[in-house]
Amino acid sequence: MKIKKFGGTSVGSPERMKNLLSIIQSEERQIVVLSAVAGTTNSLVEISQSYMSGDKRKAKQLSDALYEKYQQFVSELFSTEEGKKNGTELINYHFSLIGSFSTDLFTPVEEKVILAQGELLSTTLYHFYLTELGIKSILLPALDFMRIDEDNEPMVDYLRSHIHPLIDSKPDHHLFITQGYICRNSFGETDNLRRGGSDYTASLIGAAIMAEEVQIWTDIDGMHNNDPRIVQGTKPIAQLSFDEAAELAYFGAKILHPQSVFPAQKYKIPVRLLNTMEPSAPGTLITDDSERGKIKSIAAKDNITSIRIQSSRMLLAYGFLRKVFEVFERYKTPIDMITTSEVAVSVTIDETRYLAEIVQELKAFGTVNSVSDQSIICVVGDFSYHSHGFASRVFESLKHLSIGMISYGASDCNISLVVDTTDKIEALRSLHSRLF
Secondary structure, three states, X not given: OEEEEEXXXXXXXXXXXXXXXXXXXXXXXXXXXXXXXXOHHHHHHHHHHHHHOOOHHHHHHHHHHXXXXXXXXXXXXXXXXXXXXHHHHHHXXXXXXXXXXXXXXXXXXXXXXXXXXXXXXXXXXXXXXXXXXXXXXXXXXXXXXXXXXXXXXXXXXXXXXXXXXXXXXXXXXXXXXXXXXXXXXXXXXXXXXXXXXXXXXXXXXXXXXXOOEEEEEXXXXXXXXXXXXXXXXXXXXXEEEHHHHHHHHHOOOOOOOOOOOHHHHHOOOOEEEEEOOOOOOOOEEEEOOOOOOOEEEEXXXXXXXXXXXXXXXXXXXXXXXXXXXXXXXXXXXXXXOEEEOOOEEEEEEOOOOOHHHHHHHHOOOOEEEEEEEEEEEEEEEOOOOOOOOHHHHHHHHOOOOOOXXXXXXXXXXXXXXXXXXXXXXXXXXXXHHHHO
């Protein structure tokens, strides 16, 4: 069985939703995971924020505007009176639920319920559309099998034990439709998966049922070997390892959340990135295998701040780095990169909410300098110990630019460098010219 996930742009209009038929209509058994219609979740966030701030009038205005969009969506999606009637009753129900929160105390619990309405709408509308066409499909409510624990981690065993009976009870059906993003928490309340949203859902389901393949359909034909918005002549990457894909996703490739494919990676389920606008394009296949002797891609991550701590107390000392890292732990601030010498350590962060407090505490260990407006340039490929020449090609490409930090050797598939953000575009273009 294959898992096919379609993002918000893939179901962003009635026409695009209809076009999915050419992709999903086959005799193979498949589970289709849908995101909310493009723009819906952002609108629901605004509605929730208005409720949270007590501005019920604004919440109603935003809700009415979104309702009008769905009225138009229903009128264009369905061609029969029965279809339009079912679609209208559906949106009336969901928007009535959204409006009901104007009379209650609004808490994060209610917020999660509102945020779930987008996926519930898109999946049911598509199920109704298939029914109108006479195509059999089964709607699998994600809230019946997708659950997270008290640490907000998905419960894969729970998912496995609850989704199999739902699928096995319908042996004559090939097409199952479910919601991405949404789940229940340890209290049984409506919640969401946060990291990677619908991609994460598809990966989790793929792992739970040991799927043949997880397909993630977006509006881009796979991962490219550089940022196509900045660099001309980029090309899709045919194959990546899970580690390479995670590095690229973390350092700027927006097509994929860095943690969303971890469940598939754990169970060695292939993940394929495909383009709904060009279904025949091969896309990018992500597997456990890594190709040797190749540089695959370049990515960049902005809004980076580098912090350098210099202290003679580091020399031949133990426990020093632990104390430094504990400062970041106390302020729940992740570190992106780290480099060390005998008397200094440099790190980068992209969460600067507590930068002033972190710097102040670090001063207890030595001299501290921080520099903002930096970018991390990440080059992914075969940088294993036995490879030759790739690192020198990277440095040769950037010899005319100032480099603040270099991270090399921690990963077999990544070399990362820090540059001023003003130099980012030149760095990406120069690397692309020399490496590809």
